[in-house]
Amino acid sequence: MSDILLSLSGVHTHIGPYHILQGVDLLVPEGGVTVLLGRNGAGKTTTLRTIMGLWTASRGDIRFEDQVITKFATPEISRRGIAFVPEDMGIFTDLTVSENMMLAASNGPIDEKRLSWITDLFPPIGTFWKSSAGTLSGGQKQMLSVARAIIEPRRLILIDEPTKGLAPAIIKSMTDALKELKETDTTILLVEQNFAMASSIGDTVAVMDDGRIIHAGNMQELVEDTALQEKLMGLTLEVHQ
Structure with a gap:
């Protein structure tokens, strides 16, 4: 087994009066892709934002x-080599693609x-280098969001729903890019609803429900066990190809 790069132990997160994460235990091995699956509202995005320090865990490590x-504050977490690609992409639409990239290169040119x-x-990054980021298509904005996160080498990238709302051709391009990225020294923790895409790239998987991890293991084992897919998520890979 690979060394564990990131671990969550008994993590609870409250947002106002709401108790969102209720004792999350999660292991992310170094050098691969861990996919976090679960229905909407299960706590996946809250998990990523808590890791990144955007929300503070109320309990746990x-x-x-x-x-x-x-x-730790978010800037300190970032300096340790962790990047975050949020679901809303987080790009500066009033700036050009090049300006977005330069802002992300915090260590210099x-x-x-x-x-x-x-x-x-991501060929559109070069094609639209001098264009306003706000004029890009949804898929191109998502590419820019990921590109900003990897403009400098990172130990770990947290990516939230990178294929949401994208056309199949763009999903394939994004999948191919993430597969190449995983061949570098970068570890990825990926939240993804597209099970076919997630299963093609993931090495390990964790499934969330009601603020807890209810299953963790090898992705290939989940892919091969349609009964377990149905039990955990109410779906099977066959109907989501």
Whole structure:
């Protein structure tokens, strides 16, 4: 088994009067893709935002490598090599694509070799380099959002619903790019509703319901067990191809 890069132990998160995460235990092995599945409202996005320090855990521990980061501020978490691609993409629509990318390169000028690799992954980044980000299509904005997160090398990327609302051709491009990204030293924690896409890229999987992890294991084992899919999520891979 790979070393564990990120772990959550008994994590609770309250948002106002609402108790969203209710004792989340999650292990993210280094060097692969862990997929977080579950119905809407199960707590997946709250889990990512809590890891990133955007919401503060009220109880429990979040450990990154050998450091407990539960109470760290978001900028400190980012400096440790964790990036977040939110569901709403988080790009600056009034700025150009190049300006969005330059803002994300917090350690100085953009590395041209890395930028070339990114534009190979996401060709629209190069095509629309001088265009306003607000004029991009939904799929192109999602590519820009991921590209911003990887403009500098990251140990861990948290990605929330990268294929939501995208056309099948764009989903394939996004999937291919994430498959290439996982071949680098980057670990990915991915929230995704598209089970076919998730199963094609995921190495390990965790399923959430009502603010807790109700299943964790190998993705291939879940793919091969349609009864377990139905039990956990009310779906089977066959009907979601």
